[in-house]
Amino acid sequence: MAIEIVIGLPHLNEGPILARARRMVQPALISANALSRWSKAKGWPEWRGWRLAQLANAQGLASLDLDSAGFVAMKRYGGYAWSVDDYFRLATAYPFRRIASLDYCTEHEIAGDREEVLDRISRTIRANRDCRDRARDLGLADRFMPVLQGRMPADYERCAEGLWWSMQPGTVVGVGSMCRREIAGPNGLVAVVAHLDRILPTGVRLHIFGAKGAALPWLKDFGERVASIDSQAYGIAARRDAHRRRVSKTDALVAEHLQRWTRLQFQRLREPARRAAPIVAPAIPELTLDPWEVAIAEARAEIRALIESGDLEHDEMTIGWIEQWAADLYRTQLDRADA
Structure with a gap:
């Protein structure tokens, strides 16, 4: 089964891009942000809902993913401007x-350190659970695509463990944070896919968000594990041109x-599969023994556990809250030492 090439569309405006996508009969993907309405009446971008009427223009496409x-x-807004309920109002409109x-x-430009990466994995786990529940409520469970996140290959395994309920044969699972990732190396795209290929159940397939087209000959080496990739890299090429x-x-x-x-991607799919050299997993950073840093780490771990269990919302973690939580733990440690 060949890897499917999905076209990332910048918008759904009627015009040359959409007309070409229809003629090419290629599956397409649209970002929720491309369908957002924004206002700057207050001097800053304020989200005002969805441009649902544009979805009518998607008629004639081979298929459309969200x-x-x-x-x-x-990157632009510091977090989601829309809630899970908002997002699924869009999901039910087409x-x-x-x-x-x-x-x-x-x-790296979003998660500056190791702790932030771990925080975002926990928030991803909870967001997946919330989205899955909403999809079930709305009768969309068969179209829901879970998404894994991480920095190192082992991070994606940690995320998959948190989403064990979705790792069923026949499921297509998205793999995020890949578009700016190098192909080779211990934390490269191939290393992540190779690790997931080893640990995921047979029949669970992967959609690689934003994969570099040059990675296709290496991705072919994983047989049917990789279902599809998407990209808007052609837009960058057009800007340079x-x-x-x-x-x-x-x-x-x-x-x-x-x-x-798109033609170039199909040419790459016709190339012989390439096999990467064995990859040595990078070492997990050592934990500090500084008492305050230990308290911060414990606070983050406790908050992550509460987010993943459903006791806290996926968007409730803040630096100020973490430091307050850590201060309580730190005082408890001091009290125990003095006892």
């Missing part, structure tokens, strides 16, 4: 083939690059 726009939400869970990406030629980056130009990029 992505929660986790990276964009974190017969999307797959509806990806909300998730918390772990790219427009800059080089000193012309406007029109949708017509982007559409040409869309078709060129």
Whole structure:
């Protein structure tokens, strides 16, 4: 079974990009942010709901998947502007083939240290549970796509363990924080996929969000484990082309690059599968013995456990709250030492 190439669409405006996607008969993906309405009347971006009427333009596409726009939400707005209920109002407005869970990406520009990565894995686990429950309530469980997050390969295993209920044969699971990741190396795209291939049950397949097209010959080595990839890399190529030629980056130009990029991916799929050299897993960073840092780590671990268990919401963790929680633990440690 060949890896499916999914076109990431920048919008659903009627025009050259959408017309080209229809003619190419390729499955497509749209980000929730691309369907958002924003207002700057107050001097800053304020989310005002969804542009649902645009979904009518998706008619004629081979299929359309929905992505929660986790990276964009974190990078531009510091978090999701929409709730789980808001997101599923969008999910029910069109017969999307797959509806990806909300998730918390772990790219370096978003998660600056190891503790933040672990925090975001726990928040991803809880967000998946909330989205799964809503999907079940709305009769969308068969279209719901869980999403894994992490920085190192072992992080994705930790996330998969938290989502054990979704790791069933026939399920397509999204793998996030991949679009800025190198192909090779101990934390590279291939290393993550190889680790998941070893630990996931047979029949669980992967959708790699934002995978570099150059990775396709290596991904072929995993047989049927990898179901699909998506990308909007053609948009970057169009921007560079427009800059080089000193012309406007029109949708017509982007559409040409869309078709060129897709043809290149099919050429890569025809290349022989490539096998990466054995990968040595990176060492887990050692924990500090400083009492205050230990208290911070314990506070984070306790809050993560409460988020994953459902006792706290996935968006309730703040630095101030962590420090207050740690201060209580720290005082308890001092009291015990003095006793």
